Amino acid sequence: MELTAQTAKPTKPTKKVVVFDYGFGNVRSAERALARVGADVEITGDYERAMNADGLLVPGVGAFAACMRGLKRARGDWLVGRRLAGGRPVMGICVGMQILFGRGIEHGVETEGLDEWPGTVGPLKADVVPHMGWNTVDAAHGSYLFAGLPADARYYFVHSYAVHDWELETGNPHIAAPKVSWATHGERFVAAVENGPLWATQFHPEKSGDAGAQLLTNWINTL
Numbered sequence: 001m002e003l004t005a006q007t008a009k010p011t012k013p014t015k016k017v018v019v020f021d022y023g024f025g026n027v028r029s030a031e032r033a034l035a036r037v038g039a040d041v042e043i044t045g046d047y048e049r050a051m052n053a054d055g056l057l058v059p060g061v062g063a064f065a066a067c068m069r070g071l072k073r074a075r076g077d078w079l080v081g082r083r084l085a086g087g088r089p090v091m092g093i094c095v096g097m098q099i100l101f102g103r104g105i106e107h108g109v110e111t112e113g114l115d116e117w118p119g120t121v122g123p124l125k126a127d128v129v130p131h132m133g134w135n136t137v138d139a140a141h142g143s144y145l146f147a148g149l150p151a152d153a154r155y156y157f158v159h160s161y162a163v164h165d166w167e168l169e170t171g172n173p174h175i176a177a178p179k180v181s182w183a184t185h186g187e188r189f190v191a192a193v194e195n196g197p198l199w200a201t202q203f204h205p206e207k208s209g210d211a212g213a214q215l216l217t218n219w220i221n222t223l
Contacts, residue, residue: 014040015223018053021045022074024067025059025096026206033206037217045074054223056083060095064104064121064161065111067095077114084116089197089223094159097193097200101163116198117178118167119190123160126186130160137191137203140179145194145201147218153211155183155191155203162189162202 017039019030027043034041034057042049050056058080060067071077080100083090092100099113104121113121124131134154139146146153164187166180176196183191183202192201199219205212 014038015054015220016040016042017055017057017220017223018050019043019057019059020050020074020076020079022067022076023070024062025093026061026204027059029204029206030057030059030093033212033216034220037213037220039216039220047075047079050079051082055089055091055220056080058090058092058096058099060093060097060099061158062095064095064098064106064113065109067099068104068111068113071099071114080114080116084196084198087197089199089219091219092198092200093206094202094204097202098161098163100198100200104161106161117193117195119163119165121161121163124162124186124189129186130158131162131185132158135183135185135203138182138184139192140181140194143179143181143192143194144222145179145192145199145215145218146181149211149214154208155201155205155211155215156207156209157183157185157203159202164189166190168195 019027021027021043031041098121100116101113101119102115104111170177178195181192205215
């Protein structure tokens with residue numbers, strides 16, 4: 001019997017994503033959400049494995065200060081810095097986004113963050129706190145993170161603190177300005193940032209249903 005050769009369609013390689021396990025984050029929810037959209041996911045606190053992954057996801061729940069202590073114990077501060085210095089993608093979620101800023105103030109206590117972006121994480125001023133539930137996002141013009149998502153898409157938030165002002169100014173027309181998206185709960189706050197290899201969301205894409213899945217797909221497609 002003569003076999004007929006068929007031209008195989010090229011397939012995009014599966015991307016390796018590490019969900020960094022430093023003791024503060026919904027790592028299993030993130031793992032399931034990333035696997036759902038086709039990533040090869042590993043939960044680990046191992047520095048080298050996290051360093052060598054195509055993408056690094058840094059979750060975070062709880063207090064800013066506690067997350068920073070846990071991250072430093074796991075050398076996560078060095079990990080994030082080294083990956084970004086090499087242009088390797090990092091994504092922060094919830095408090096994992098907040099700790100990327102310069103400092104956090106909770107109950108009058110100030111804690112230094114990773115300072116990848118200038119700015120302060122402070123209490124939300126709203127009638128109901130925490131901000132818990134579904135909300136829309138005013139996506140930045142030309143956003144890649146929110147590509148393919150309607151303006152009325154809703155995302156799941158759980159937080160009592162937020163960044164209220166975007167302070168980073170590039171001042172250089174040859175450098176693309178970060179894309180900053182906003183949401184409102186009592187007051188306007190930063191909901192997501194896209195800045196070169198560093199992306200982050202205040203909401204939980206892993207808990208945001210189909211909209212969150214599309215958003216994670218958009219991130220994976222950049223890896």
